[in-house]
Amino acid sequence: MSVSSDVVQNYNFNIVATGSDSGHITHSAGVVFNSTFDFAINNNSAPETVTAGQTASYNLDVKPLGNGSTFPARVTLACSGLPVLSTCSFTPGSVGSGSGDSNVVVNIKTTAAIPxxxxxxxxxxxxxxxxxxxxxxxxxxxxxxxxxxxxxxxxxxxxxxxxxxxxxxxGGGGGGGAGQPGTPAGNYTITATATSGSLTHSVQVNLTVN
Incomplete structure (x- = not known):
């Protein structure tokens, strides 16, 4: 027997078995079932290509699992694996407790070189x-x-x-008279992480800097 539920709560019920013999003997056993909370984070955007100095934006879906479920605790957001001389920000900056399925935009701002x-x-x-x-x-x-x-x-x-x-x-530094460097060109995989209570899930976005 398997039990599942889309609603986060505790369940108490009995499993009853009745014999098929003439006596129809019946036995029951009490069962306690706990349905726990979980959520998912997905990237709904294609890879982005920008020139150094521009900003790449991605749409993320942060969703509590289960019909009608909401977040019991605030969802905090963070980035890792960023290119050099770039910053990451989220809009909104977090998802509040009690929220349902939410769209979050992550912005990755790169830096242009200055000659x-x-x-x-x-x-x-x-x-x-x-x-x-x-x-x-x-x-x-x-x-x-x-x-x-x-x-x-x-x-x-x-x-x-x-x-x-x-x-x-x-010049003495090996031909480094290029002014202020910008975000280096290349392909980057950046990880966006969402944390709610003790649960953490992450998703990756792809960025190319020219």
Whole structure:
């Protein structure tokens, strides 16, 4: 004999057996049956391909098993196996207790590389802005023209030395003057894990970064 139930609860019942002889002797035995909670998590999205700097999104289904079942405890979500320089977030961030079948979106945000030339231009723009501020402030104070030009010269010299030292350091590192690296290109398998109470289930999503 097998017993199953879609409802999470405890059952107490008797199994009764009656003989087929003329006496129709009957015996019974008490049975206690516990139906426990479980849930499933599924990936409803195809593999994603993105360029470094973009975000990949996947639709996950987090579902309590059994007809009419709900989660007795909050479901927390986490990622593992992420590429370098990438982050993972969920919408919603968790599934509340008492919830039924729920859709969760996992977002994997990658990082774009920043060329060294872009960093140098950023430093130049910063120096130019600082110089204008200093010149304007000096003009308000009616400082001598020679003093203002001296301030501008010092600022530009500092920026030039900073860029020069930065370039030399990158070159000494084996041709590493590529600015800020981004998420490396490649194929990745990322695991999304859902935990409710003492139960944990996981599902994998596939990501390609170009």
């Amino acid at each position: 060294a030339s872009a960093q140098t231009m950023g430093s130049f723009k910063y120096a130019f802005a600082v110089s204008l501020v200093l010149l304007g402030f000096g003009g308000m104070k009616r400082a001598p023209r020679g003093k203002l030009l001296g301030v501008l010269f010092v600022v530009l010299m500092v920026v030039g030395l900073e860029n020069g030292c930065g370039g030399g350091s990158s």
